[in-house]
Amino acid sequence: MRKEEQCILIGIAGGSGSGKSTFATNLAASFDRINVKLIEMDDYFKEDKPKVEAPFNEEKYEDYDQPDSVDIDRLMIDLTNWIASKRYEVIIIEGLMVLHFDEIREKLHLKLFVDCPSDERLVRRLNRDNDKQTFDEITRKYLDLVRYRHQQFIEPTKWCADFIINGSRPSKHALSAVCKWVLK
Numbered sequence: 001m002r003k004e005e006q007c008i009l010i011g012i013a014g015g016s017g018s019g020k021s022t023f024a025t026n027l028a029a030s031f032d033r034i035n036v037k038l039i040e041m042d043d044y045f046k047e048d049k050p051k052v053e054a055p056f057n058e059e060k061y062e063d064y065d066q067p068d069s070v071d072i073d074r075l076m077i078d079l080t081n082w083i084a085s086k087r088y089e090v091i092i093i094e095g096l097m098v099l100h101f102d103e104i105r106e107k108l109h110l111k112l113f114v115d116c117p118s119d120e121r122l123v124r125r126l127n128r129d130n131d132k133q134t135f136d137e138i139t140r141k142y143l144d145l146v147r148y149r150h151q152q153f154i155e156p157t158k159w160c161a162d163f164i165i166n167g168s169r170p171s172k173h174a175l176s177a178v179c180k181w182v183l184k
Contacts, residue, residue, distance in 0.1 A: 014114030017124035041095020065149030116167030
């Protein structure tokens with residue numbers, strides 16, 4: 001742990017179904033002697049999400065995949081309070097938009113992007129969401145809106161990352177390297 005730092009902040013971004021939540025959970029579990037706070041940006045979606053017409057067929061959707069869907073003010077208040085509490089040595093924040101917001105990105109000591117091809121992310125969404133939506137609903141929203149928003153808002157944030165993690169083939173080496181960096 002760095003003496004000059006009270007708390008190390010790690011941001012993990014990536015597309016829907018890329019493996020960012022899995023990586024974040026595994027990373028948090030890797031620290032057995034360190035107080036870690038894992039923040040899931042999904043917990044900060046606004047109750048009234050923006051509605052949008054899909055650019056290709058004009059169908060209307062609740063839009064989770066754009067910055068206005070996140071209550072960034074509430075997230076920043078909570079993040080600031082957790083840092084100030086000095087209860088945590090490491091705070092991990094994961095979500096689609098983690099690297100999109102300047103106010104979050106500027107606080108991060110390590111910025112990670114979990115990358116995964118779109119077809120694999122779609123299959124993961126199908127497996128994850130099949131108890132809440134039909135195959136047709138999942139694929140239609142993905143093809144109509146999610147992939148478009150990914151290219152618009154998520155993919156460009158890859159350039160803000162310090163490291164890109166392979167979400168297709170999770171590696172213990174990547175997890176180990178991040179852990180070693182934190183512990184040094």
